[in-house]
Amino acid sequence: MKNMKVTKGLAVIMIALAVGFVSCKPKDADIKTAVEQAISAIPDAAGATIEVKDGIATITGEFKDETARIAAETAAKAVKGVKSVVNNGTVAAPVVVAPVEVSADAALISAVADAVKDFGTVKADVKDGIITLTGEIQKTNLPKLMMSLNALKPKKVDNKLTVK
């Protein structure tokens, strides 16, 4: 009789555990959907991936910036059923735009001299990478001269030429 009671007790516990498991499993999936929905509203968080296990949400993937990464974590924490958030998201390296390369004056001076040599009425000065043109030029020759000068990597071309 004693043994029967123990077996019955065990069965009750096992059923209770089973019920507990069954009620837990779809919950994680539901939480995952809810977290994904919350994060999808955040701009620049398109690369995020969510996993939920036992109410713990883990965020992975690449975010455009730190703001988006933190926003995703905050949004996930606010979802009902989320116990905690593990944020393994990374931030994309910023797009580095190489600065404009400007020729040194010494190199520029000789290259400009070569470029203007055939336009006797044009005077060119170079200072701090800026080419300043004075004098006069025929309209048909102006693009030719400007094309040559623009290819020398100047900071800018200050064109004060009188166009004939």
Next chain:
Amino acid sequence: MLQVKYKEIIDTAGVSGVSDLQVREQDNVLYIDGTAPSGAVKDQLWAVYDKIDPNFVSGDLVLNVNVDVAATVTKVKVVTQSSNLNIRKGPGTDQPIVGKAAHHEIITLVSQSSEQWWLVRTDDGEEGYSYARYLEPVVE
């Protein structure tokens, strides 16, 4: 915004096959760099530039689009206005003249030693550097 002012140049470059296109703005100057597939495309970009900023007087754009010369090009035509083209010992107008090529003469392109100076050889065997502005690739 200079990118707005010169949008038509950037757009034209995009649709006409300019490669390595780079558009940067720094200290109120816009820099457009790239490689054009032909001299005609480069001329077209400059025509648009002249239309937006007549005679290029604003000083707010550096348009550096070079023409891609295929490695298979071995002949170039001398496109001076009318005069002979100097062939020099080295790349620079301070270098001694070692030969001359006639207006519209077709000569051999040995190598493009820089964007500005190309190493050329005439049929008479004169070899040296000429200013690339006056040389036009001959497509065979």
